Amino acid sequence: MAGRRSPWGKPRPDMPGGDEGDGDSAGSAPPQADGEGPKGPRNPWLPPGDGTPRRSASIEDIFRGRDRRGPGGPAGGGGNFPRLPQRPDGKSWFPLILGAIALLWLGVSTVHMVGPKEEGVVTTFGKYSRTIGPGVSVTLPWPAQSVEIADVTSIKVDTIPEGENEKLMLTSDQNLVDLSYLIRWNIKDLKLYTFRLADPEETVRQAAEAAMRSSIAEVPLDEALSGAGRGEVEQRVKERMQSLLDRYRAGVRIQGIEIKKADPPQKTLAAFQQVTAAQQDAERDRSNARAWAQQLLARAQGDAAAFDKVYAEYKLAPEVTKRRMYYETMERVLNKNPKVIMEDNGVSPFLPLPEMKKRVDPQPAPEQKGGQ
DSSP states (O other): OOOOOOOTTSSTTTTTTTTTTTSSOOOSSSOOTTOOOOOOOOOOTOTTTTTTOOOOOOOOHHHHHHHHSSSSSSOOSOOOOOOOOOOTOOOOOOHHHHHHHHHHHHHHHHHHOOOOTEEEEEEETTTEEEEEEEEEEEOOOOTTTTEEEEEEESSEEEEESTTTTTOEEOOSSSSSEEEEEEEEEEOHHHHHHTTTTTTTHHHHHHHHHHHHHHHHHHHHHHHHHSHHHHHHHHHHHHHHHHHHHHHTOEEEEEEEEEEEEEEEEGHHHHHHHHHHHHHHHHHHHHHHHHHHHHHHHHHHHHHHHHHHHHHHHHHHHHHHHHHHHHHHHHHSSTTTTTOOOOSTTOOOOOOOOHHHHHOOOSSOOOOOOOOO
């Protein structure tokens, strides 16, 4: 009867029910299979029984062994890991490359070139440290210190509104005007400009719009549209913007405001043109009336002056002045009337002398002041 077999290999005679007659003679140990010990399976962490040394558990030894078994190595094939070329003395280039990268990083993060129109804000772990001017400056390497450089001299120009959009504002006479204007500004204090406001550029635009609306609300539409009124509005806007930004401590200096366009709204442009034409016609009529009144007044003043002269002469010689005034008046009345002056003796009062004169001389005869 065959005995039970060991789960690790051939049946063993020392196990109960083992086959004692199978195999070698009694007292001799049965042959051991690979991986089996005399009393059971071999410990996998011990070196094999063929004399091969146990492999080291170090990761460096493992990769070194793979390199030796690479192409051309003893084992042939295996993993192909790239290796850095070695220096002539057999050492690796890796430390030198790492040192060069560290030196480059130190040079870039510690030496800063600031332009002639620029300034830089130095922060130490995010907190303000100092402001550096134009030239070469040295700081601690990042992340201990960092530098933010900005142009503080050049003039920045913002246009409100952007593109072709409308910007309607209300004047003092309750009219709407479409405005487009420019803002010229630069940085006055880089520290305040960097840390006081979250968005300094947007703050400048909002302050400009608030100041422009306040200034336009103080002038009528004619002054807002005319060139003479624009200059005063621009000056008011500049002063109000600078005062507001100084209260905010924005670190910004306003250089100037320029109104590019001041027109009526597009939707009311046709009606505005009609109103403007009517106003021009009314102004022309008023000008003509004033001119006629001035002429009439000058004529009346001349007549009054002439009457004063006649009255002065009348006081000197009343009879002579009366007769001269009578003659002048009759001359004006009878100047354009056909007449014949004659003596009463021997002439019929019904003789049609004017008609006879017209038949003889169809052309009008010159007026005669003397009688014939």
